[in-house]
Amino acid sequence: MKIVTYNVNGIKARLPRLIEYLTEAQPDVVCLQELKSSDETFPEAEIRAAGYGAVWHGQKGFNGVAVLAKGVDPVERQRGLAGEPEDEHSRYLECEVFGLVIASIYLPNGNPVPGPKFDYKLRWFERLQARARALLAEERPVILAGDYNVIPNDDDTFSVKAMAADALMQPESRHGYRALLAQGWTDALRTRHPKGGVWTFWDYQAGAWQRDAGFRIDHLLLSPAVADRLAEAGVDKDHRGREKASDHAPTWVRLR
DNA sequence: ATGTCTAGCAATGCTAGA
Numbered sequence: 072m073k074i075v076t077y078n079v080n081g082i083k084a085r086l087p088r089l090i091e092y093l094t095e096a097q098p099d100v101v102c103l104q105e106l107k108s109s110d111e112t113f114p115e116a117e118i119r120a121a122g123y124g125a126v127w128h129g130q131k132g133f134n135g136v137a138v139l140a141k142g143v144d145p146v147e148r149q150r151g152l153a154g155e156p157e158d159e160h161s162r163y164l165e166c167e168v169f170g171l172v173i174a175s176i177y178l179p180n181g182n183p184v185p186g187p188k189f190d191y192k193l194r195w196f197e198r199l200q201a202r203a204r205a206l207l208a209e210e211r212p213v214i215l216a217g218d219y220n221v222i223p224n225d226d227d228t229f230s231v232k233a234m235a236a237d238a239l240m241q242p243e244s245r246h247g248y249r250a251l252l253a254q255g256w257t258d259a260l261r262t263r264h265p266k267g268g269v270w271t272f273w274d275y276q277a278g279a280w281q282r283d284a285g286f287r288i289d290h291l292l293l294s295p296a297v298a299d300r301l302a303e304a305g306v307d308k309d310h311r312g313r314e315k316a317s318d319h320a321p322t323w324v325r326l327r
Numbered sequence: 328a329t330g331t332c333t334a335g336c337a338a339t340g341c342t343a344g345a
């Protein structure tokens with residue numbers, strides 16, 4: 072079973088690429104982020120025609136997350152995180168499908184540092200930690216998949232120096248991520264590629280793709296019941312090099 | 328160090344967000 076997280080950077084602009092990916096890779100589940108689409112304009116018909124059911128949590132202009140599943144509609148469990156009722160960003164969608172609980176997560180970027188956007192990122196992290204703790208207590212197979220906007224370790228970026236001032240690499244951001252791991256979640260990519268050097272994002276600017284100047288910010292965190300079934304983890308990097316590609320590549324785990 | 332891309336609004340150019 073192949074489970075994917077893919078920040079599409081605009082689902083309408085990316086639709087040909089997404090359909091192509093579903094057709095070629097035939098993933099069982101895909102968590103999408105940055106739909107940049109309202110609920111009304113989500114391209115449900117095209118995704119259904121490609122053989123996938125979908126649940127989505129959209130927002131006009133930016134953010135937006137979805138969960139797709141091959142041949143079936145995922146069953147929604149929760150949209151949004153508790154703890155900040157005035158927060159209207161669409162960044163969390165939790166579903167059940169194929170016996171798994173799967174959440175599509177789009178953590179705030181948090182730039183510039185310091186500032187209200189960085190403060191919001193850290194508060195959102197705490198809200199996610201609370202939800203993650205509750206999910207672990209269910210003792211079920213759970214995957215928290217998404218764009219965490221965190222570079223967890225120094226060997227998860229092409230350049231520590233270039234990223235030093237960025238919200239993605241601040242100690243507070245890394246602490247938020249490590250606090251999740253400390254709860255008992257497994258970073259699937261890290262487990263399979265312990266020496267680092269695996270990127271999931273390459274900026275559109277400054278020839279980042281051509282220079283392979285990327286970093287790892289898309290993560291799949293596995294509950295113990297899923298970690299036992301982890302067979303492989305990787306990045307479908309070639310999709311980043313295609314015409315009109317997203318700045319993120321699909322990132323995946325294969326489960327037994 | 329900001330060289331790119333997407334979307335929205337309004338109007339074919341700008342702004343915001345990343």
